Amino acid sequence: MWQLTRDDLDTLAIGASLLGSGGGGQPYWFRALALHAFGDRVSITIHDAAELPADMLAVSTGLVGSLLAFHERSPQGSEFARAVERVRREYPDANACVCNYESAGANIFAALVVAAAGVLPVVDSDGMGRALSWLDQTTFDVAGISIAPFVCTDSYGRTVLYEDVRGRSAEQFIRAAAVDMGGWCAFAGYPMTIAALRTAGIPGSIRRALDLGRTVENAAARGVVEALVDEHGARRVAAGRVMDARWRRIEDGGIGSVVLRASGDASVVRIEARNEFLLVLVDGEMTACTPEIICLMRTRDGRPLQAESVLAVGTEVDVVALPAPLLWGQPGFRDKVVPAAFGITGV
Amino acid sequence: MSEAGRSTVRDVLCLPEMTEAEVLGGAVGLDRVALDAHIVAPALVRQVESGSVVFLTSTESLGTEIALPRLAEREAAAVIVDHEVLVSTQWLADRFGIPLVRMAEDRWETALAVRIHLRHPLVDRGLKCAAAAARLSGADTPSRVAAVVSGVLGHPVGVLGPSGVLLAGSRPPGVDALPAALAGHLDTDFGTTVFVSTAPGRDSGTRLTCVVQAPVGLAAAHVETILAVAELAIVRLGAWAARSSLTAAWDQAGQGALLTHLLTTGSLDGPRAEQAVALGWQLEGFHIAVMVRPEDPSADRSSVLTALQNALVATGLAVPAVPWSDGWVWWTSSPSRPTQTQVTLRSNEVRQIVADLSGYRIAAGVAGAEYGLSGLVRAIGDATRLCRIAGHAAGRRHVETSSDSNPRQYLLTAVTDDEARQRAELLLQPLLTATDSALLDTLTVYLLCECSTAAAARRLGVHRNSVIKRLARIQTLLGADLDDDDTRLALRIACRAL
Numbered sequence: 001m002w003q004l005t006r007d008d009l010d011t012l013a014i015g016a017s018l019l020g021s022g023g024g025g026q027p028y029w030f031r032a033l034a035l036h037a038f039g040d041r042v043s044i045t046i047h048d049a050a051e052l053p054a055d056m057l058a059v060s061t062g063l064v065g066s067l068l069a070f071h072e073r074s075p076q077g078s079e080f081a082r083a084v085e086r087v088r089r090e091y092p093d094a095n096a097c098v099c100n101y102e103s104a105g106a107n108i109f110a111a112l113v114v115a116a117a118g119v120l121p122v123v124d125s126d127g128m129g130r131a132l133s134w135l136d137q138t139t140f141d142v143a144g145i146s147i148a149p150f151v152c153t154d155s156y157g158r159t160v161l162y163e164d165v166r167g168r169s170a171e172q173f174i175r176a177a178a179v180d181m182g183g184w185c186a187f188a189g190y191p192m193t194i195a196a197l198r199t200a201g202i203p204g205s206i207r208r209a210l211d212l213g214r215t216v217e218n219a220a221a222r223g224v225v226e227a228l229v230d231e232h233g234a235r236r237v238a239a240g241r242v243m244d245a246r247w248r249r250i251e252d253g254g255i256g257s258v259v260l261r262a263s264g265d266a267s268v269v270r271i272e273a274r275n276e277f278l279l280v281l282v283d284g285e286m287t288a289c290t291p292e293i294i295c296l297m298r299t300r301d302g303r304p305l306q307a308e309s310v311l312a313v314g315t316e317v318d319v320v321a322l323p324a325p326l327l328w329g330q331p332g333f334r335d336k337v338v339p340a341a342f343g344i345t346g347v
Numbered sequence: 348m349s350e351a352g353r354s355t356v357r358d359v360l361c362l363p364e365m366t367e368a369e370v371l372g373g374a375v376g377l378d379r380v381a382l383d384a385h386i387v388a389p390a391l392v393r394q395v396e397s398g399s400v401v402f403l404t405s406t407e408s409l410g411t412e413i414a415l416p417r418l419a420e421r422e423a424a425a426v427i428v429d430h431e432v433l434v435s436t437q438w439l440a441d442r443f444g445i446p447l448v449r450m451a452e453d454r455w456e457t458a459l460a461v462r463i464h465l466r467h468p469l470v471d472r473g474l475k476c477a478a479a480a481a482r483l484s485g486a487d488t489p490s491r492v493a494a495v496v497s498g499v500l501g502h503p504v505g506v507l508g509p510s511g512v513l514l515a516g517s518r519p520p521g522v523d524a525l526p527a528a529l530a531g532h533l534d535t536d537f538g539t540t541v542f543v544s545t546a547p548g549r550d551s552g553t554r555l556t557c558v559v560q561a562p563v564g565l566a567a568a569h570v571e572t573i574l575a576v577a578e579l580a581i582v583r584l585g586a587w588a589a590r591s592s593l594t595a596a597w598d599q600a601g602q603g604a605l606l607t608h609l610l611t612t613g614s615l616d617g618p619r620a621e622q623a624v625a626l627g628w629q630l631e632g633f634h635i636a637v638m639v640r641p642e643d644p645s646a647d648r649s650s651v652l653t654a655l656q657n658a659l660v661a662t663g664l665a666v667p668a669v670p671w672s673d674g675w676v677w678w679t680s681s682p683s684r685p686t687q688t689q690v691t692l693r694s695n696e697v698r699q700i701v702a703d704l705s706g707y708r709i710a711a712g713v714a715g716a717e718y719g720l721s722g723l724v725r726a727i728g729d730a731t732r733l734c735r736i737a738g739h740a741a742g743r744r745h746v747e748t749s750s751d752s753n754p755r756q757y758l759l760t761a762v763t764d765d766e767a768r769q770r771a772e773l774l775l776q777p778l779l780t781a782t783d784s785a786l787l788d789t790l791t792v793y794l795l796c797e798c799s800t801a802a803a804a805r806r807l808g809v810h811r812n813s814v815i816k817r818l819a820r821i822q823t824l825l826g827a828d829l830d831d832d833d834t835r836l837a838l839r840i841a842c843r844a845l
Contacts, residue, residue, distance in 0.1 A: 244434045257408075259435040268442060270435040272409055281409075284416035284439050344409065345390070 001051055003043040004112070008210055009034055014304070015213030016108040018322065019205065021293045022307035023253075023276030024105015024131030025067030029074070034109040036077055037116035044115050047097065049125045049203055054195035057094035058123055059087045060101035061188045062110040064135065064152070064174050069183025070106070076155045080110050081119045083188035086151045086159055088120075091191065097121045099197065101138055101190060103205030104131040110186075112206075127190065129202035129325030130293045132337065133253060133275040135171045139325075140190045142333050143200035150174075150189025154181035162189075175252065202325040212322075216302055224302025225318045237280050237288045237319040238262055238269045239299065245310050247273075258296070258310050260317065271296070271319065273307040274342050280319055291324035291337040353380045354465055354566055356425040356446050359400055361562060363501035364460040368450040371432055372440030373425075379446070381424040384461040386454075389414045397422040400465070402458040408432040411447075412439055419443035429454055468568030472575050475499050479576045483583045489515035492557070492587070496580045500559060500573055506584060507556040519560035530578070532570050539565045543577040545585045555584045592649065599652070602626060603670035606727075610671075613724050626667060629680035635693050635715035636726035638734040639701070640674025642708040651707050658700045674734060676727055678715070685716045687750075694748045701745050710737035713748040771841035777824035786824070789817040791842040794835060 013027040100111045103126040115122035127138030147170045153159040219227035228234035240260035247256035253275040260269035270281040279289035296305045299316040357377045382398035389410045425446040440447035482495045489506040493516030497504040505516040521535040530543040544556040557580045668675040701709045712733025717726040733747040778787045796802035804811040
């Protein structure tokens, strides 16, 4: 167990952006929501799964839908707590805690908002350990944890409970609900015991995000990459100037490419993105790919860039790859997040 | 093309099936030798053989970019895709020096065509010949023939007439250096010039040449293919020349018959008037008529006519040259009576035409201006008579005009025209064939000297008795009495006409 103070929220946002791998959304509003939820609290307690009773119920939460809509239609603040509470009602005799299904990008704050409201304790374990595109791309799903019963709720209090829905069809129902609810909704689901969470979840992502954020904040502007390499095992993939960037919206997000000319040997660097950065080609050879966490850092200040915001030709960037959460490297899990899972074959 | 005469990527891009192809990158590798063509899925690029033109089945830029390093490693000749690529893919093609080509057409058909071109030149030749033959059947002009051949072969094509005059297509550089052979190819700095010509006198009246400008160093098999297609083209061009010649002859015959009818009857009835209008004849107003004829009756009339028509066009006269007698007639018409200056101008135009055609020894007569249809008949008749007076012999003018000819010349014409010459030859035949060639000269001088044997002897430089003996011999050969006045007059005219 450890304490996350309200002063850590900005640092956490930076780290969450790194784990977002170019996706996950800008955490600005969610951070503000978390700050509001903190109220007079100085800190909240973050539990490790190992510390909690094995039979305790863990409910995952997070935002689904469009972050743009989330920014335009500000939340009341209680959506996530209501969603979690509704799932919990399905298990009236259980002690419960809350966790994120995606501790990266904006969603890293979802469980914190619920915990800061005093509803439930928060456990630092999630189903992605980074940002990924779809709700069924969770280690929970691969491990056989049912997403149902799950709940979608919006700022008007409208709440929908889904039962006996799993996998890709669950994703489709949730996406439809998000559209019907104005572009985004609060999600709560994947109810499981702490015992299950210990094996099916990726532990310590909030802690990792905070540590990454501190590294970025503490490093000199042009020393961020080196600090990430030294302190977090990051891999330097390429560095150069953006020469071309394409981005187009698709039904469930965006898809694009960024082309760099490497500063040293003028190698041709191409980064493919589908909501998140998926792979890096240097001179046609793949040098990094999911589930590694590929980050584009603006060289001048060492800040991570969102995939859809890399449009300025001439921007000097560093490409680094943070190690993937270990669980994604396990047999059976890896297939869910390799480039082929995103429709990219032949690499 | 490579020095070994193999096809290169550049050659492949010249194929007609690839006219819309766009080189996106790797242009430095366009001279890579291309040995074969393959349709390849991105997953199988590691199996590509060296020198292959790879038609990649990938439909997006990323797949192409991933395949490029592997294809470069396998020394593929070129990569053909059907989609847009990012600048990174273009740079990568540049970096590896492997041509990256985009084309929107059906690439699989193109892949087949490229493979046949590279691996099966005989089949390629057969296909191209078949395509050319099918399309040439509808090509009835040199320009269409050039377009068909260019479309089939994918190279610039020119059709040259006599003296290398460009009839259709584009004029290949260095074409002036073509040898006299009927077919062959010539390697120049500009490329390989493949040519096939008609045989003058056999295929057509004049030499026609189909010239194909191919890239430098073309493979021998492909030169043969071009030659085969050009042979088909030249057959078609020969047919065009023969048909055009026949058509022209038919038109000439039709016009000649119409003019004969006009000059013999002095009028044109309904259908013939309609024909005259259709031929563009001017029948109203004041007419200045011109007749020209080659002095040499054995001259090639078609050549003279072609040269005459070219000269008329060059002079700015848009009139038909209508065949008449042993020459051609044309006339110019104006609604008001031409001034003397205008008549002189017309005469000078004719003199210029005759001068331009000096090689054919043309004589011409110019007459007019006469009004109306009957005036046209008179003008043509006068021009015909004046044309008989004109000539290239000493004392004659090349062009006689009604304004500067005199009665003596009319009279002279009466005794020196072709008919008079023929009659004279008939009359004097015994003397012309006699072993003593002095007999004809003696008779001529004797008649010129008013039948004085003494004067004739002095003029001939012989003794009077020789003249007397020769005259006796002449009388015997001709069977004529030289003391008879009429006989002497007839013989005098005959001697003058020769």
